[in-house]
Amino acid sequence: MAAAEAAVSGVCSAMARAGGPAIDEPGPAGAAMDEPGPAGAAMDEPGPAGAAMDEPGPAGAAMAEAGPAGPAMDEPEAEAGAAGPVVAEAEAPPPALPGLRLVKQGAEARVYRGLFLGRLAVAKLRIPKRYRHPALEERLSRRRTAQEARSLLRCRRAGILAPAVYFVDYVTNSIYLEDIVDSVTVQDHINSLQQSGDDTSLLILAEKMGELLARMHDEDLIHGDLTTSNILLRPPTEKLDLVLIDFGLSFISGLPEDKGVDLYVLEKAFLSIHPDTETMFKALLKTYAATSKKSGPVIKRLDAVRLRGRKRSMIG
């Protein structure tokens, strides 16, 4: 038992160190420390087996010495608590909002539209990934939600169009945002412009996008998931008011490397989704370089990053 405890505390502190910067809720780690029984159940099994165990409650009960401590373990997070006794429940229920309907289900979260305090809003609920260890899952979910909220606020402060944050729920790791009514994704817009053969509008759009990204990167904000479906056009479409959404993978960084990677992600997404848009992207980069004050190193890094990646030879 003593050996197990030492092992537990060792692993626990390692976990704490790994999650260091973003820990704002010592809860899970703390609770795990206090009750070596169930934590022992979670830690004794090496990595993959531990991760495969997604119900800490029953597993804790399975350990003979943990017995009473296991099922009675009070997890501060409601989600983990609900997951414990109810083995069959796969996901959290949708929020009880009137007129709430599922709009999209991404890999990360479910997106709902509905009324929030009398206004049209979008609710993003993170989907818990059952293959992850629950403590890590909670921490990661919370970090992503917090990053999203922080980045949205930063955008607003800098004058970059992004949805307003109405409410952040750190219990279910969901975020309620302003709904940009009647918006079109840039992806759909590009497709329709290509169909009508309107090349000048495409170039103007590209320039606008370059300008937007330059402003964002000048704020040292990295989006992390730049695709044409994550940029919206606010009505009226002709004004080309671009709104950035989906900041779940965003972070703050001043490094040209990170900005270069951000642009590379967009380039890859762009060229794979929209055929024959090389000139468009070139125009985007040109405007980016012209608008951003720190663009020199970024473009250099972008060229370097292009030489990496898939199907590239690492020569020179």
Added chain:
Amino acid sequence: HPLELFPGCTVTLLLFDRVKNAAALRKKAMEGSIEGALINPAMIVDPFQILVATNKAVHLHKIGKMKTRTLYAEIIFSLSPNNNISDAFKKFGISDNDTAVLIVLVEDREKTVNVEDVASQVEGQQVSLDELPELTDTAKVKKMYKITPQEEKIGTLLDSIVCRMSTKDVL
């Protein structure tokens, strides 16, 4: 106004003008003898602002993570863009020489609030919420929430305020 995330919970807003007993009301609120949050309407641009603050306060109350001691104090604290409780009270709560008062009442299945009871304690004229914009001191609000000029171009003042209120604890 019902709070969608908390079924059974409703929020009632009462606006009073030409209030004479602000000092007495403030004392009563500090003691806790008034069942409502007393707010300075000059700092409020729209009822939505109050609803967002109340929503957050009720949420924190339900999970036991309030920063203040009562739900009504928490509503006032939620309105503030910073984490200083006493500062929040000074700026968003009522002061002794205020002539207008906005009262927020929260009811749920366990607790109902008597509106006339609260209204009778105020020596002033109850007016419709539509008069709130006239009482708003926009310059003071912009200063308090530190709204940047480029922000004003991309959205309404209300959007900026609500953003700050809801993300205050993460930044």
